[in-house]
Amino acid sequence: MSSSRQQIFSNIRRGLKRDPLSGERLDQVRNRLAAHPASTIPARSQLPPAEQIALFAQMATEASAELIELPSLDALPAKVAEFAAANGITELVSASDSQFNQLDWSTATEVTLSHRVARAGDLASLTGSFCGIAETGTLMLLSGATSPTTLNFLPDIHLVLLRQSTIVGSYEDAWGKLRARGQGMPRTVNMITGPSRSADIEQKLQMGAHGPKRLIILLLRD
Amino acid sequence: MQIHSPEFKQRAGDALHNAPLQRALGNLREGFPVKRAAAVARMPEFEQLRNEGRDLKNHILANLDFYLEQFEEKVSAQGGKVHWARDAEEARRAILDICRNANAKTVTKGKSMVSEEINLNDYLEANGVTPVETDLGEYILQLRGDHPSHIIAPAIHLNLDDVSNIFAEKHGTPYTDDPAALMQEAREMLRRQFVAADVGITGANFLVAETGSTIIVTNEGNGDLTQTLPRVHVVISTIEKVVPTLEDMTLFLRLLARSATGQEFTVYNTLSSGPRRPEDQDGPEEFHVVLLDNGRSEMIGSDFQEMLRCIRCSACMNHCPVYGAIGGHAYGWVYPGPMGAVLTPKLIGVDQAGHLPNASTFCGKCESVCPVKIPLPKLMRHWREREFERHLSPAGFRFGLGVWAWFARRPALYRWVNRSSSWFLRGMAGKKGRIRSLPLGKGWTAWRDMPAPQGSTFMDQWKQQQGQRQSSASTTKGKS
Numbered sequence: 088m089s090s091s092r093q094q095i096f097s098n099i100r101r102g103l104k105r106d107p108l109s110g111e112r113l114d115q116v117r118n119r120l121a122a123h124p125a126s127t128i129p130a131r132s133q134l135p136p137a138e139q140i141a142l143f144a145q146m147a148t149e150a151s152a153e154l155i156e157l158p159s160l161d162a163l164p165a166k167v168a169e170f171a172a173a174n175g176i177t178e179l180v181s182a183s184d185s186q187f188n189q190l191d192w193s194t195a196t197e198v199t200l201s202h203r204v205a206r207a208g209d210l211a212s213l214t215g216s217f218c219g220i221a222e223t224g225t226l227m228l229l230s231g232a233t234s235p236t237t238l239n240f241l242p243d244i245h246l247v248l249l250r251q252s253t254i255v256g257s258y259e260d261a262w263g264k265l266r267a268r269g270q271g272m273p274r275t276v277n278m279i280t281g282p283s284r285s286a287d288i289e290q291k292l293q294m295g296a297h298g299p300k301r302l303i304i305l306l307l308r309d
Numbered sequence: 310m311q312i313h314s315p316e317f318k319q320r321a322g323d324a325l326h327n328a329p330l331q332r333a334l335g336n337l338r339e340g341f342p343v344k345r346a347a348a349v350a351r352m353p354e355f356e357q358l359r360n361e362g363r364d365l366k367n368h369i370l371a372n373l374d375f376y377l378e379q380f381e382e383k384v385s386a387q388g389g390k391v392h393w394a395r396d397a398e399e400a401r402r403a404i405l406d407i408c409r410n411a412n413a414k415t416v417t418k419g420k421s422m423v424s425e426e427i428n429l430n431d432y433l434e435a436n437g438v439t440p441v442e443t444d445l446g447e448y449i450l451q452l453r454g455d456h457p458s459h460i461i462a463p464a465i466h467l468n469l470d471d472v473s474n475i476f477a478e479k480h481g482t483p484y485t486d487d488p489a490a491l492m493q494e495a496r497e498m499l500r501r502q503f504v505a506a507d508v509g510i511t512g513a514n515f516l517v518a519e520t521g522s523t524i525i526v527t528n529e530g531n532g533d534l535t536q537t538l539p540r541v542h543v544v545i546s547t548i549e550k551v552v553p554t555l556e557d558m559t560l561f562l563r564l565l566a567r568s569a570t571g572q573e574f575t576v577y578n579t580l581s582s583g584p585r586r587p588e589d590q591d592g593p594e595e596f597h598v599v600l601l602d603n604g605r606s607e608m609i610g611s612d613f614q615e616m617l618r619c620i621r622c623s624a625c626m627n628h629c630p631v632y633g634a635i636g637g638h639a640y641g642w643v644y645p646g647p648m649g650a651v652l653t654p655k656l657i658g659v660d661q662a663g664h665l666p667n668a669s670t671f672c673g674k675c676e677s678v679c680p681v682k683i684p685l686p687k688l689m690r691h692w693r694e695r696e697f698e699r700h701l702s703p704a705g706f707r708f709g710l711g712v713w714a715w716f717a718r719r720p721a722l723y724r725w726v727n728r729s730s731s732w733f734l735r736g737m738a739g740k741k742g743r744i745r746s747l748p749l750g751k752g753w754t755a756w757r758d759m760p761a762p763q764g765s766t767f768m769d770q771w772k773q774q775q776g777q778r779q780s781s782a783s784t785t786k787g788k789s
């Protein structure tokens with residue numbers, strides 16, 4: 088369909104009354120693309136770090152996410168086991184993520200950790216996260232070897248570890264972090280704000296449409 | 310979707326007398342505008358963001374060829390493929406070819422109005438591929454053989470009992486009118502489809518040139534399952550959706566959620582860049598982006614270029630008194646409300662959709678809530694002018710306008726007729742000051758009385774006021 092492509096581009100250029108960009112104008116748009124300037128960033132996303140964490144917690148809760156605080160990473164297995172027991176969860180699906188593998192799970196006897204991608208019918212998953220965005224209480228997760236995307240969508244309950252040191256104010260801060268990784272774009276970037284929902288039946292909000300019915304954020308005070 | 314726009318008047322009339330539809334539309338009128346207003350009030354920078362959104366879209370359109378080339382280059386560099394489609398037929402064929410190469414029997418679909426624009430489902434079905442809609446609203450509509458009446462709340466024209474009935478009939482489950490139970494039913498039914506599908510088709514809210522990414526914005530998570538589980542992911546989108554950078558996309562995301570549903574942020578904002586990487590454990594092995602033009606490139610440099618700024622938030626229809634009274638199906642095609650009244654005549658022809666830009670009170674509410682400040686009333690007026698120029702408006706309308714123009718060019722006569730018809734109407738109204746039935750205006754007075762003109766005519770008042778101002782100005786001068 089190269090002729091279709093040509094025709095679309097020549098239509099666009101005819102409308103713009105010019106040939107392909109060149110010279111100074113081309114440099115201008117190239118520079119803009121490379122500099123990726125931000126538009127106005129809301130004042131509420133530019134708070135000092137401590138207030139950002141409070142804003143994250145407030146906005147995430149407002150979006151119906153549930154927060155469990157962790158005083159240390161070592162406390163994670165016990166907290167997760169406690170949550171699992173209270174909610175009838177016997178199996179947690181998780182990738183083989185070193186931050187979880189290095190923990191001592193011997194006390195969490197009631198729940199098993201399965202290292203695989205998620206399948207239909209899974210009750211709960213446990214994943215890490217790349218960062219949190221205070222502006223709207225949003226989690227950012229990146230797909231990768233230890234973070235398959237299905238874990239974020241198939242299970243009924245999604246437990247996510249968020250280190251409070253990774254909470255940023257605005258989405259722009261998060262893009263900065265992503266670029267600083269220096270690995271280009273992963274296949275999938277998920278921005279998740281609360282559990283799945285739909286208002287398609289009479290505009291009345293129901294939680295748990297196709298994605299997780301509950302989103303549990305394990306907020307690590309690091 | 311089949312085109313029914315020429316029957317607009319009949320369909321609008323039917324809609325006004327359709328009691329269940331009127332009940333359903335009540336949910337819209339009471340919901341979206343209130344939620345939007347609350348979200349906007351929480352964001353003091355919102356007006357500034359609207360101005361920046363408008364300016365950024367103008368910048369993109371002025372450099373559209375450059376950004377589309379950048380996007381394509383990045384998609385290819387990550388192992389994806391861009392397919393260019395001039396029209397619906399080319400887009401459908403590109404998608405069918407991808408499905409055939411994947412030996413696909415069923416495809417799951419995230420919500421996409423562009424797929425409605427190219428009538429994709431019927432085409433796939435006719436060619437042996439079964440499409441399964443996975444957005445809850447779209448799924449309900451597919452079971453009913455129905456079509457969306459709103460661009461983000463597709464089943465807004467239905468009531469709870471419609472959903473209960475169709476689920477009981479098609480799923481063979483006991484009747485329930487519990488919305489939570491209905492949603493659970495759909496969730497379980499669609500789980501099987503997500504896993505079984507060979508190809509997943511989603512739309513895209515934006516295309517990011519910098520990274521070669523497409524983004525979908527959903528609350529349900531159906532789009533994510535659609536694009537993660539099958540072996541092949543196809544994105545169907547249009548050329549004007551490209552944005553330069555992640556930061557630029559961010560500006561539009563801030564505007565979109567608040568303008569659409571009044572949320573601070575939509576639950577799932579998902580960027581897809583190419584197929585799965587070698588180290589990934591899941592995700593599609595193929596990534597295709599079908600970019601449709603369908604008349605959009607011809608809007609550049611035309612009177613209608615500003616319409617290409619649209620980010621499909623639906624705020625214009627949510628606030629429109631006409632849409633609120635008749636719903637989306639009356640408009641007879643994919644895009645209803647004010648944005649549809651401007652876009653539809655371009656996409657299917659003003660001869661087919663000429664009624665749509667006429668169905669406006671020009672109250673201006675649509676423009677006042679548009680996140681990218683599209684002057685929708687002005688653009689509708691352009692269509693009215695085109696329609697008149699091309700002699701498409703009805704004979705009675707043209708005759709009336711001709712008579713008015715004849716008088717308007719003869720000011721003395723015009724003023725005399727104005728004055729005497731005002732006297733005449735006052736006489737007709739009698740003591741009550743109201744006219745129950747007006748000659749040539751029976752359609753109007755059938756539903757309400759016409760109040761009699763009060764006082765003198767505008768021209769007379771103007772003349773009097775100017776006279777007063779002049780005499781007071783000369784007095785002031787005399788005193789100094």
